[in-house]
Amino acid sequence: MYACKRLEKKRIKKRKGESMALNEKQILEKVTSRFVVNLAYAYETKDALCLVLTLMNGGDLKFHIYNMGNPGFQEQRASFYAAEILCGLGDLHQECIVYRDLKPENILLDDYGHIRISDLGLAVKIPEGESIRGRVGTVGYMAPEVLNNLRYTFSPDYWGLGCLIYEMIAGQSPFRGRKEKVKREEVDRRVLETEEVYTHKFSEEAQSVCKMLLTKDVKQRLGCHEGRTLEIKRHPFFRVINFKRLEAGIMDPPFAPDPRAVYCKDVLDIEQFSTVKGVNLDQTDDDFYTKFSTGSVSIPWQNEMTETECFKELNIFGPNGTLSPDLNRSHPPVPPKKSLLHRIFKRQVRSIRITRPSHQILRHP
Template sequence: MELGAGLMNDASERGGPAYVTGTEGAGSWGGTGRMGVAGSRRTLPHKQADSIPSRGPWVRGWKRVLSGVETTLSGLEQLWAQRKRRLPPLEPALLPSEKSLTEWPVPKLVSLFLPEFPVRPPQGQQQLKVLGFVAKGSFGTVLKVLDCGLGALLAVKVVPKVEVLQRDSLRQCKEEVSIQRQIRHPFVRGLGGSWQGQRHLFTMYKYYSTGDLHSLWAAVGCFSEASVRLFAAELALGVGYLHDLGIVHRDLKMENILLDERGHLKLTDFGLSRHLPQGERAYTICGTLQYMAPEVLRGGPYNHVADWWSLGILLFALAAGKFPLQAEKDHVAMLASVTRCNYEVPASLSQGLALLLQELLCHDPFHRLRYLYHFQAHPFFRGMAFDPELLQKQPVSFVLEARAVLPAPAEAVPFQDFDCDLICLSTHPCPA
């Protein structure tokens, strides 16, 4: 079991083990077809043949089936002969060097099952240049890319198709793109585009040079309560928006929160997210150990309320400068640690912030703070307007001060085709 950002157990979303009962065609349908129609023929002895009623109902039934098949085949042959006379002559096959990029190693038919990743010609990406790596995780690589035509910086996530097939994560990739295509919110990063190449799947986003919240937290340490209040309000609006769409994020953490050029937040990375309609429950153990709610660590059932626990852990770390608990080796040990801890907040925090953290880090999800109007009426947010335009009106000064000390960008590398050489690009790291 792989832990961390990609932690997910092998149980199905229904909570039990994934059982394989056989594929359609390998059971009664396939067996009956081979034995009843296409099986080997044998000549029975005369007496044995006489012992079988030649006019029995099952014999007449099979004769009707076979005669129908023969009639159908003859009819198809006639239709094909008529169609063939109207078809233009076939074009010569492409030489091996002329074959489409999508024919290897995955057949072109894969595009039918990946409408979220349309096939695009390599000429459409000649204006892109890779500036370097942004991040490399257990599942895919994020590159910093310059669109020379528009003069815009973009982030491109590159996922090898072979890993998608090996990990059986096709549904997860499709779900991630489907979710991001419907997102339109100031504090949530949406999708800029997606396509597939010969060996990789690509998703494109707007690039934010300020970096992520975790890098800022590591450099600054604990935040002031005014900054915690602003970031908490922005995240509450973003998470509440996702929940209204029936989306549970399941990996809310500082590394998955970007900072824009004015220092405001953008929630990103929907690799573990899924559509979960109101009233339904999930059972997959997934997320990042330090942020996972106790009901997730137990294997469910859980719902959208688990995201609010993760928000509580995040705000605790921002305000206190440390996590309430260290990450354990696996979810079993983490659950034991979470169960023993009562999450006492530092005495230096205000009464309003301490109350907010206690209500978010409630072990019982039914009593956990989970509705946006609860935040709006909370004492910690007294006087705070939960309006995205008003929250974004002023830049976050201390974030911009930290941005000024970022290193210079690396030298550009041409992005020559769909399937760039990631090994070559590793010598050009991206600072942000």
């Protein structure tokens, strides 16, 4: 079973989201990870672009943090999710991809309670040996270097991990209270100038890892040195995590979703089904669609083709290794055979004309 992420063509054009949609598809092709949503296929319909992805039925972390009893998690559960997120970031960084949008809404649970990072629209591949600049992300989760429009590599992801750990334990984000109405400029100021507040919910280890990840100076931040994710894995906060077993998928999650439950507040988001008016698709959009709907060459897709041995049906050639007739462009096209249904229909019509008396045949002008 897979999930289909449907991107409406007119909505993409209205929001000028072509580059983000294409970027997500191309990034997903490069990544294969137990902790990142994987791409199985990509195609287009008349009205939409479609990504066939890993099915995640357990809802997102934001719903679980705020709508399943008292806000926040026990530290053991927060540690498990943080460890799996850390493994996902490690797999992305190994491909020189920085994620840049770590927040609870983008972390999804599967049927068993394991998590995966989703929505890679803001992720970007960093050229080897270089750094990038870009003020992108979600308010309250963007790192100081992002807000200041400085150059960076993977540091925003470690800041985002610190925000997530804090929110999972505290039941609110580090720089904005729950349901607090505050302007974006004020939230950015807090990120740049103020220190987060820790309550009795935080153990000494939890407070330590949050402070080290939420260090405003990139050079002092945990993970921003040669060891990267390995440096974070060694922190006492993860002392109960066996990362070898975790990466092999044989550690039991602390929470298993109920298969009968629906883990979302609104089953139908009306805005997503509303009609987009005043946007017309034209010939210039076709180039973008052609780049998007190339099927998929992702590693999970290749593995599936290997395991199912579909390639054996495709690798059929002519005599002595020559091309099969359908692949040989020099041969004239073979006229298609009429379908079995068409032949049966013709036979039935012929039978009716023979057996039915002439006076029963209706004649039309």
